[in-house]
Amino acid sequence: MSVENLSAVGIVTAAVLYMLAFLAHAVEWASVRGTEHPSHEERLRSETWGRMGLNLTVLGAACAAIGVVCRGIAAHRLPWGNMYEFVTSALFFVVIAYLVLVAIHHVRWMGIAVTLLLAVGNGLAATVFYVAVAPLVPALHSVWFVIHIVAACIAAAALNVGAIASIMYLIATNAQAKAQRTGVPVKGLVAKLPPLESMDALAYRAHAIGFPIWTFTIAAGSVWADYAWGRFWGWDPKETWSLVTWVVYAAYLHARSTAGWRGRRAALIAIVGAACFWFNFVGVNLIFNGLHSYAGI
Structure with missing residues (x-):
């Protein structure tokens, strides 16, 4: 098996593992769905499925790492030359950010949404966006390209974590x-989400x-554009x-800081x-x- 094929297998395997992790988290939620006071057995079953989902996510991240690294080895360059490589790399940053937050802040409640994003994203990358390894186009031969893409991947991780926390917040609210309308208390895992203020x-x-x-990503891209x-x-x-x-996210932060x-x-x-x-x-x-058409499929 060639290194390029090993990379492709890594991404496909990661997508499958992420989907299994999503299903495990779905069962975790369903295990206590509709139960105001789950029994010890129900809580234990839910916890078991939750841990299984997290373990599958870790395995998926390891396979994704193999996929991204082997892609770079096969291409003899950083694996950021087309949309397939951008998507797989950005999603790898997302899963690392999630796992770090799980270790530090115990945010496993985000797992069902995170793993769905990872499964769909890597699945599309493997089936729709995939292209064979090819040399970089001349416009990408710049240190500013590397800076631009690294910043974009880090931003992707942070902004997607924020979006998922916002989605879970809306589910809880x-x-x-x-x-409040029905007089029936919130049940199941939704009742076990962190306080609204925390999310x-x-x-x-x-x-x-x-x-x-x-x-900074946009600024670095502008410098790179001038160079290219x-x-x-x-x-x-x-x-x-x-x-x-940028304008939408600026509006988000402005609305929070000034309009309350x-x-x-x-x-x-x-x-x-x-x-x-x-x-x-x-x-x-x-x-x-x-000018960015080279990043397509």
Whole structure:
């Protein structure tokens, strides 16, 4: 088996393991669904499935690491030359950020959403975005390209953690609102989510970290654009949507710091930001023609 094939197997295996982890977390949630006071056996079963989901995520991360590293070895360069490589690398940063947070802040409650993102993303990379190893186009031969992509991957990790925390916040608030209307207490694992203030604070901190890194990503990209194409900014579709994404996240932080927007309204803005981020990351390459077309499939 060639190193390139080993890389592909690593990514496919990671996608499968992430999907199994998602299913394990789904069973974890279902084990106490609709139960206000779960029995000891139900809690034990839920905990067992949760740990299984986390262990499968760790194995998936290891396989993804093999996939990314072997891709770089096969290409004799950093594995960031096309959309397949961008997506697999960015998702690897996301899973590492999640596992670090699990170890430090015990955020396994994010696992069901994180593993779904990882499974779908790596699955699409392996089946739709995959391209054979090829040399870099001349525009990518720059240290600023490396700086730009590393910053983008770190920003992806922080901003996606913030988006997932926002999604879980909305799930919890909707469950609590329904409980108030019906008089039926919140049940199952939703009742075991952290306090709303904790999830909201995690989302805010993640975005507060990710936004300046995304700002630096755009700045580094502008320097690289001047090096590669002789201009800092040209309203290329990728550049335009990078700015749109920046504006949405700027609005999120501004609304929180000046207008006092927290909770549901802030979470909705964060989710819009994540949608813009992934459209810029993937959709722009598939739909529009521009100087970044080399990053497509």
